[in-house]
Amino acid sequence: MKHLIIGTAGHVDHGKTALIRALTGQDTDRLPEEKARGISIDLGFAQFRLPSGRRASIIDVPGHERFIRNMLAGITGIDLVLLVVAADEGVMPQTREHLDILQLLGIKQGVVVLTKVDLVDAELLDLVREDVAAAVKGTFLEGAPVVPVSSVTGEGLDRLVQIVDGLLEVTEPKDVTSFARMPVDQAFVRPGFGTVVRGTLVSGRIRTGDRLELLPQGLEVRVRGLQVHGEKVEVAEAGQRVGVNLSGVERAEVRRGDVLAEPGVLRPTDTFAGRLHLLASVPRPLRHGARVHLHTGASEVTGRVLLLDRDELEPGDSAFIQFRSEAPLVVGRGDRFIIRSYSPVHTIGGGGVIEPHARYRRHHAPHLEELRAKETGGRTGVIAETLARRGPVPLAEAELARLIGAPADVLAPDLRALEEAGEILALEGGYWVHRRGYAAFVEAARSALEAFYRQWPLRPGLPKEELRRKAVPQADARAFAAVLGRAVAAGELVLDRDRVLLPGREVRLTPAQESLARSLEAAVRAAGFSPPSVAELRDRFPDALTEELILHLQEEGRVVRLPGDLILHADHLREARERTRQFLRTHPTLTVADFRDLLGTTRKYALPILDHFDTQRWTRRTGDERVAGPLL
The missing domain is CATH 2.40.30.10 (Translation factors)
Known part of the structure; x- marks a missing residue:
């Protein structure tokens, strides 16, 4: 069932409250001051049962210029307006201001109600009609029904009800599938229940037991109970006036203008x-x-x-x-x-x-162009511009939904449509990136790698984390992994263990470099289980490329760097592993002394090799001893 909100508007003392009383039998003036002064000061609400069986809410707003702020607090979210003009006075200043407000708020339909017709003759009524026609010319009410009524005699009320019912028949319902959102226009304490807030639920649904967020305070609250026009309900839907009994918040913490919403969707x-x-x-x-x-x-x-x-x-x-x-x-x-x-x-x-x-x-x-695109592109345009503005930094779907202000399931068709059009790209882990942002990432990554190769021609690629810092420093590790994965799958980058390479990258040594590399490897091999340090190798082979060639030998798996910058030949490492495996088949544990004797070396070298074994999970340390690790 559609849930609809009818709002009133018009100058003070033109009979808005009396009209609602005549239509619904309910008095929306609830404050003692309103009763004493005979004018509406704050918002009033009534339930309107229509011949079709629909039930609409009517919001009665104050017409006095001093209370326009109260009128504005209640007029948002209405589906149809009754612009009330007293037949004995015609269009007045607040009539025009209210009409301006309705026009600016984008209200689409309404009825002009000429009240107090029992006080005027036919000639004056015709003059008022002309006055109204001139006032609404060029607005959404131009051509709208104009209905003369008397709240005293009942004249015209049946016709007004039939017109309103017909207009509501074709009114587009509010979106109950979107996230729950209710601007708070009233808050009070109900004895025995605690804090209660009221407002028009402009989107989504609220259920008893829901956890919501009160903004801008950012307070988490729980729905203890719901009422719609005094009736207890388990679920309230967009388009209804709702009273929400909340736990987790005191009345003093709530103000008119706060927003009750699904957590994490809106932020101040x-x-x-x-x-x-x-x-x-x-x-x-x-x-x-x-x-x-x-x-x-x-x-x-x-x-x-x-x-x-x-x-x-x-x-x-x-x-x-x-x-x-x-x-x-x-x-x-x-x-x-x-x-x-x-x-x-x-x-x-x-x-x-x-x-x-x-x-x-x-x-x-x-920036102006971006605003034009967001203004005219609909939701898909907003999605595309939001992602385009992020450049090479992907957005998680949940974060994108929060920025757009719509649930992820509502965005899903728009995302797929943009993806099919080639405007945006889906990444692993639920991330999205604009096509231009993805191209910018690939270009930034290629530029970073090319600069790296110029500086370090003997190294195959950049560590992933270093590439992230150079190409997309604003992206966290997950977002970076998502966009990098896309580039690797597309063949635009290559991932080798924890390094990123350009496709076709091969390190080719000159004859002189190859000769030095062989000499370094031979020196490391000759050292056996007493491996030299990088500093010792630099001293022995004083060449500018010595350290780079050691790294090259590491990349090729010919030598291994141990803790303390010791360089051990890969063949010796394999031999040490095999000796350890054989030893632990006949011994429950291995001490540092056992390991030292097993390799025929000293404690100085045995400890770094054992530490490397622990890192590789070949051994596992228990106190001062080692036992076989899962990968030995």
Whole structure:
């Protein structure tokens, strides 16, 4: 079943609360001050049962200009609006401001309700109709139904109900498959239950027992119970007004504007990028750096509007902006926002969030181009741009989902479509990289290897960790392994044990180098089980390439480097291993003295060879003795 939210809007004392009472039988003015003053001050809520069997929630918002901030806290997430205009007064200042807000928030459909028709004659009603038609011209309400009603006599109410029911029939339902997200517009303590928060669930589902996150505080909370219009439920879905009983948080820790969400999907920001539309009615341009009030979801913060491609924004125009908030803010891609001048406070514009976590430079063409792509490309465009911006550093699918603000299973079809189009590449371990980022990695790796070969012509390749630091230092080990694995599978790089090589790489010695290498190997072989150190070999063969040739002999497996930089011939190492194997077949343990005598050497050399045995798991140390290891 679709769950729908109806919102009201209009000037103070134009009969919004009376209309809801006439439609639902419920009084949405709950505060003593509201009763005393006869006007709505804060948000009110009622359940609306329609002839089709649908049940919608109605949000009653205050119309007085002093309480616009309260109106903004409740209007987000509505599916249809009832713009209320009193027939005895016509369009008034807050009518226009509310209409501007609805337009800026991207509301798609609504009904104009002319209330108090029992107080006017037909001629005045026609004048009000003309007044309304002029006010809504060019907005989403142009051509919308205009329904005269009286909340006192009941005139027109049945027709209004039928029109609303018909419009809701074709209303697109909210996404219950996305992650759970509910802006909090009310919080209180219920005796015997503890902290309760209320709001409109704008996406996903919440179940009793769920663990959620309260943002921007980052508090983990658990759902103890759920209510929808006073009825206890086990599951609440997007499009419903929900009361959530929480454990893990005190009432004092919750504020209007907080967001209850699935853990790990959203994170607070202090700077987001978006497109801002400045109302044509604003008397002067908006200057770069202007301080404003910003409303999004149920929250209000102050901050500064940074214009990214100009110094002033003219009335009626739009531009890319970066909003720098003075307090932590929780927004997702595509969220709508309203800005109001700092003082005096009036609505001056609004728009949509393009990048929730932004650090863009002003007048920087690549950044502006990126914002255009993210604005027009839909979710696939956002995915592609997010990966492209990472360059050669792959993103894990879970992290990509968090940055996009959608669950991984929702992103899956978009990722596959982009992969089939060749725009992005899937890597091992659930990582993704843009095709340009992958090409940049291969180029960086080749450049690093070529520079390495120029410096060390006798070495076959770079250790993996060293290549990571040179080619993609921002990538962690798993991300690097994922993109390296793709390059190896494609034949663009070669992995040899823990070293990365360019394809076809072969180390070829000159005759002089080959002669020196043979001499070094012969010296090591002649030393037997009393291996020389690298320093001793340098002294004996004072050539600039001596140490490089020792490394070359190591790479070819002709010599082995032991602890203490001792160089042992591979044949002697194999002989020592075989002698040890034979000894441990008839002896339970092997001491250093036994090993020394077995090789006919001294303790100075026996210990490093034994340490190497331990490293290779040929032996295992127990106290001062060795026993046979699993690989002996």
